[in-house]
Amino acid sequence: MEDYKFLFKIVLVGNAGVGKTCLVRRFTQGLFPPGQGATIGVDFMIKTVEVEGEKIKLQIWDTAGQERFRSITQSYYRSAHALILVYDISCQPTFDCLPDWLREIQEYANIKVLKILVGNKTDRHDREIPTEVGHYFAKQHEMYFLETSAKEAENVERLFYEIAAELIDQARSKDGSSAATTAAQRQTDSGSIGLGFSSLSAKAAQSNCCSGLGLGNNDNASGTVGSNNTSQGG
Numbered sequence: 001m002e003d004y005k006f007l008f009k010i011v012l013v014g015n016a017g018v019g020k021t022c023l024v025r026r027f028t029q030g031l032f033p034p035g036q037g038a039t040i041g042v043d044f045m046i047k048t049v050e051v052e053g054e055k056i057k058l059q060i061w062d063t064a065g066q067e068r069f070r071s072i073t074q075s076y077y078r079s080a081h082a083l084i085l086v087y088d089i090s091c092q093p094t095f096d097c098l099p100d101w102l103r104e105i106q107e108y109a110n111i112k113v114l115k116i117l118v119g120n121k122t123d124r125h126d127r128e129i130p131t132e133v134g135h136y137f138a139k140q141h142e143m144y145f146l147e148t149s150a151k152e153a154e155n156v157e158r159l160f161y162e163i164a165a166e167l168i169d170q171a172r173s174k175d176g177s178s179a180a181t182t183a184a185q186r187q188t189d190s191g192s193i194g195l196g197f198s199s200l201s202a203k204a205a206q207s208n209c210c211s212g213l214g215l216g217n218n219d220n221a222s223g224t225v226g227s228n229n230t231s232q233g234g
């Protein structure tokens with residue numbers, strides 16, 4: 001029988017081609033897929049990690065960036081504990097679209113959802129969005145901020161582990177039951193979860209960055225990697 005303390009749902013959104021699927025693959029499978037095709041609808045993958053001594057199951061939803069799938073992907077926002085909004089640091093239009101994505105999030109996600117802005121593809125040398133610009137945007141919108149490279153595995157583990165750690169903190173501060181799907185609830189996954197975040201934590205407000213959340217010793221946590229392709233578009 002599976003044994004875990006919390007199940008957290010993490011949803012990745014952002015323009016087509018920013019690297020959402022590659023980030024998920026890098027984290028769950030430890031690889032950078034060659035010739036990654038566009039996501040159709042929504043996929044999800046599961047990884048069990050150990051954070052702060054707790055076994056945590058992460059259900060990671062990878063949504064299609066293409067406009068034509070928007071009505072499908074929107075329906076996955078509501079049950080997310082964390083939303084990762086991804087842009088490509090070498091592609092200005094993906095950054096310019098962020099306000100549109102935030103409007104979507106505001107409309108469809110839980111108001112207390114943990115939001116993380118991620119600038120991906122830091123390995124590229126044709127950067128168009130300086131780190132400070134991304135950081136400032138995140139600060140303005142009360143989001144965490146991190147730059148990553150799915151290709152070079154930079155900050156990818158850190159991204160997901162720190163989200164897990166933050167969600168654990170939130171869950172614990174809310175009595176351990178309302179901010180997460182607990183093991184007891186896992187059989188009845190209703191999709192509507194009462195997130196209990198009081199606000200973005202002071203840590204987030206101060207740093208607007210995943211740094212400072214005090215992780216980093218779990219890089220080698222053994223994870224159960226499972227894959228379940230649930231493409232729903234077409």
Ligand SMILES: Nc1nc2c(ncn2[C@@H]2O[C@H](COP(=O)(O)OP(=O)(O)OP(=O)(O)O)[C@@H](O)[C@H]2O)c(=O)[nH]1
Binds near residue numbers: 035040120
């Ligand atoms: N250089 C570089 N390329 C990347 C990185 N991450 C993804 N890519 C490339 O960017 C392209 C798109 O990656 P995907 O992961 O499919 O992008 P996506 O955001 O999932 O796209 P949709 O499924 O259409 O929404 C692919 O050619 C990847 O190889 C990265 O960190 N560095």
